[in-house]
Amino acid sequence: MSLSLGEIVAALGGSLEGNPQVTIERLAPLEVAGPQELSFLSNPRYRQQLAASRAACVIVAPALREVALVRGACIVSDDPYAYFARTTQLWKQRHAVPVLAGIHPSAVVDPAAVIDPTASIGPLCVVERGAVIGAGTVLKSRVTVSEGCQIGARCIVHPGVVIGADGFGFAPQQKQWIKIEQLGAVRIGDDVEIGANTCIDRGALQDTVIEDGVKLDNLVQIGHNVRVGQHTAMAGCVGVAGSATIGSHCTIGGGAVVLGHLTLADGVNVSAATVVTHSLNRPGHYTGMFPIDDNAQWEKNAATLKQLHRLRERIKALERGPDAA
Amino acid sequence: MSLSLGEIVAALGGSLEGNPQVTIERLAPLEVAGPQELSFLSNPRYRQQLAASRAACVIVAPALREVALVRGACIVSDDPYAYFARTTQLWKQRHAVPVLAGIHPSAVVDPAAVIDPTASIGPLCVVERGAVIGAGTVLKSRVTVSEGCQIGARCIVHPGVVIGADGFGFAPQQKQWIKIEQLGAVRIGDDVEIGANTCIDRGALQDTVIEDGVKLDNLVQIGHNVRVGQHTAMAGCVGVAGSATIGSHCTIGGGAVVLGHLTLADGVNVSAATVVTHSLNRPGHYTGMFPIDDNAQWEKNAATLKQLHRLRERIKALERGPDAA
């Protein structure tokens, strides 16, 4: 389980300042890396940690080359974080047992599903009739892909994911709910990653669509008819209600909620735990969360908040002055 | 995969204005429906879309009959949305492969579980000892129904659902947690639908109860000893803490949280992402969420919010005036 610095640079490029025969046993964060470990510095704010690091070698940006050399070996790259990401991929490729293509014997795959021969369907997955799984895509264990849903190429679907359960659609009648059968499906593009126990519902009439390069973390809920644009990323526990349209290159923080039928423009960033209650038509950074405080302070402020509108009236009255009375 | 307008009206009623031999290939939303598609207009606000629609036929309320006829064929129904729901059911019934009754060979069903012969237990489900599954109920793939839990008739349970895991009960002692074994079970009524990866915990001493006609979306958490009244609906990612009692005909928006031991009256509507911190004894619409804003604006307002109680004191002081000093 080791690689020399020379092997790493040969595979990934970058400029090595140091002995290519030095052996790296592991990758490690800067503050804990030891003399057989490779680390990286992507954020110049942490340059003080650089001097103190005991790492065998550090991946740095050109601007930090001089500082890094004082300490020891470095690999200079224009984008140290991306270089680090590729190093993790190299590490895995060289050391992990490769994922085998094919269908695990414990998976339940309908004969009328279309599985690319280079795809991997893991243990105890369920792939229903008419589902399509693209080249190189990996369904880890215990994934369900329901009838007629499509997944593109090179996707990674983590355990427990449910693709294509019925969207939540009911018409009220006489104080009961009449089920609206969900006649659409789910279409997922290429290079999408879907976290554990995340759910993507099938559309009511048309398909729910996840475009290329989207990354969804664990326990995310995507309602029916939603469209998520290319390379958008959502952190854990996000909920997107039905028929929302989310642009490309958005980021949605953990636990945020997007209400139904809204549109988010390309390049929108929503903070964690924020509730999107109206469409966001311009790129930007949006937030709405109650600031955390000592419980006693919070109680006072929360009680006052329930009178805020009246406080505003009192300020208005003060501004009008006693003569206005 | 088609039905004539005549067949639809013969099956579902309503009054057809148009040629019964026209063939419908699909159901579609009003704004995208083409000349072989059937659509509906439930909200009169969208009547302008009606005139522009290219749909073969539109389901409308009596009040919109004249407007609809100018455009082309229509089906007149007192409740177009419910009619549309029944049309999706007809569509599915005529075109989908029916769900087969019986137990999929990959499911693990305890011999001491009681499965109605008309129920369907899908692939890789687990049904434990003493569980009861009613007539016509469908467990899709990868559902767990734990020991002694009961599900009524005509329920739909989506993939990944866990019914009857232990409630979260621990007694603190000497800074550790002593497990309170959960000796109750879960009882689910008839016509309940439960979304993917939703969890309903077993009761501590008595049963957790989900009454008839309840609809739960995906990734909902129902704690131990909870009771959910008839025909209540909860959207995705809702959490209901232990021993809460929720009335009939309530709606709980996505991501809302109901704290433990509270009571919600019949007919309570809770907005998305709202935290219910005290019992709600009257029907009504309740909300509590921080409004979303540009991040910079939010930061200013959130900082001020942490001083809100003191601002109120300052307003009081201003109201008392300089003489009071």
Place this chain on the structure above:
Amino acid sequence: MSLSLGEIVAALGGSLEGNPQVTIERLAPLEVAGPQELSFLSNPRYRQQLAASRAACVIVAPALREVALVRGACIVSDDPYAYFARTTQLWKQRHAVPVLAGIHPSAVVDPAAVIDPTASIGPLCVVERGAVIGAGTVLKSRVTVSEGCQIGARCIVHPGVVIGADGFGFAPQQKQWIKIEQLGAVRIGDDVEIGANTCIDRGALQDTVIEDGVKLDNLVQIGHNVRVGQHTAMAGCVGVAGSATIGSHCTIGGGAVVLGHLTLADGVNVSAATVVTHSLNRPGHYTGMFPIDDNAQWEKNAATLKQLHRLRERIKALERGPDAA
């Protein structure tokens, strides 16, 4: 399914005031317990319910012995709630079919996983290469333990749990996401309980760590590199983002979110639905949630909240008075 009062006290200690031959058929809450049921009173606030209870016997603290005796039999214990917890354990031990050690034939366990012979691997679980499952630990149905992850002794892992899915790590490059392979694993201590459909991601470079005695409810998300200290408990739907460090003996309320890279001291209590946006370096009780209100009231106050910073400026202006203009 019954035990005599004498058997209970013989097994668990405490001082019985009453006839040891009385037979108990069930445990029940104080307000519903009948003459064949055992109940408990842990909170002295409910002492009025004590007098009215029809329970065969009530577990009470020494201070309530006199009050309890007026009513009928009691078991006196220094810690009635812990005594009650142990009674539920006794009940289960005497009446439930014991969990069998061993691997269910439907589970998919890699030959290179290490399963203690006293552990129980339930139906349709997946245990990957290099995983380690300790003595007495129970994986209920449909649990995934991924490659190289370790679980200690006497843990309970509920259905649908995913341990060791990839953490959510991507480096941005040219408006796309480059995957950071997650080379760490998950290490879980002894006596940990993990609720249904909860996810604990593997670390990026080092391990995600859950220490001894931690209790996690259902649908909790633990990001990569997180460390959760001993005997900390988290209620349902909590999300902990990557690289957060949570101390020992903390409690995190349902639906709360802890942002990434933060540190929570030992003994921190976070209220439900609260977002932790900065490190909490002292024990204490912290809260941040928008108070629920009638929707109409909320709308007024939320609208005013978006102008709060300007209101503060107006108060300042009023305080300066007209002379300052």
